[in-house]
Amino acid sequence: MWPETDRVKTLALDVADWPGHRAGQHVDVRLTADDGYQAQRSYSIASAAGGPRVELTVERIDDGEVSPYLTEEAHTGDRFELRGPVGGYFVWDPDPHGAVFLVGGGSGVVPLMAMIRQRAANHDAVPTRLLYSARSWEDVIYRDELERSRNHGEGLEIVFTLTREQPPGWTGYSRRVDRELLSEVAPTELALTFLCGPTPFVEAVAESLVGLGHAPSRIKIERFGPTGG
Amino acid sequence: MPIISRGFKGRRRDDAPRDRVPPGQYVTDDFPVLSAGPTPHTPLDQWDFTIVGEVDERRRWTWDELRALPSETITVDISCVTKWTKLDTIWEGVPVDTLLEGVETSAEYLTAFCDGGYTTNLPLADVTDGQAWVAYGYDGEPLEPEHGGPARLLVPHLYFWKSAKWVRGLRLTATDEPGFWESNGYHNYGDPWKEQRYWGD
């Protein structure tokens, strides 16, 4: 396990008989207490396919049921049950002649990071742009890795918007993703868009993209709900 | 046997008196929101509550008429089939007995129908004699839309899927007609003290 931010941790799991997965898929995690009480939540897989372990990135939700356990109580050697991987709709499978637009709000960046890692592992050349909305620089998950990726070229561009506070000298976007911001950032080519995050965020972004002329069938959405606690 | 996760407890309270908690339930202080569909938003000037079906004549109340009826404030425990129980919840509403006053019927059952299309079925005997309300206030405030506002049915002695959100009326029926969940696996009656969650329980 390792921290990504103050509230977010990545857990690396050894999973017996893991069949492999595709970037973008998720697992359902089930915890059982010793009196039989159970709780279940879905978490996106953060790692690219083929790695030795399955990595899940979990954000601690205050008053959550499962996330406080996974981020604060669980330690190496603990066990829980997984179902999956599931999800063939929201997976990295780009048209090599197109472009890809990844839009993530908060922990919605997790499956998008799996896609970015998969893209790197595959040496995919498809031009890809990530728009990542976070509350502050301290809340950016995978911050160092994203900064390194952005500086390596290889057709991956990363745009951050920090909606609540920005570090000194910040020249990037500092507001919620709106239609105007999208008109400046979304690729103008016929891109395939993967959009992930809390429902209000993704539905507002999807509506704006459609308003800008993006075809709804080219926008794939994965909503994270309040049940993700 | 599921794998036990060391140290996992969840967020339930474990200090409640056991005789108030139906079998298989856990006590929560939250009020989880579970919805089968999008939240309806019928403007109050278009809202009404009707009693229809096997009745001598239809009854209808506008929102203002419903609010003008004598109401009660009651404190009850509620249990959801998804295993959470909430103790001492405070509601304000009109007893269904009041709405049924003077209604002549030979029907023994009813279907509650709601904005958004949800339905649930009940024996008439389970909504009379002080067992059910049309509730428009929760915890001293107007009932919020996500919890069924402007008004929901409240039948606390049965699992809470019977307390239909966004209720718009009762259709009295000669035969029992399984509703939205009762027709697809959930128990037709739903007594939490007998753990009647699913078909065959």
Next chain:
Amino acid sequence: MEALRLDGNAAAGLLSEVFVGEMTTAVGTCDGCGSAEPVGAVHVYLAAGTVLRCPHCEAVVMKVVSDGERIWMDLRGLRTLELVP
């Protein structure tokens, strides 16, 4: 706006208990309005059971209830389901 609304991705695990193969890419045709969408794009509401609704007209296309062993499905709202390997 529906902050609690999810999509077919949230039902993928549950549906994997019933259907062989990947369900979120299966294309369902709504019996209410005739629109066709991948199951991954339908609206999902988690209530006492799981309700899948057409993203165009919000008609119920599927209801799923499970007691941990038995699974009940109401598929009346689904006119056609096209599954591809």
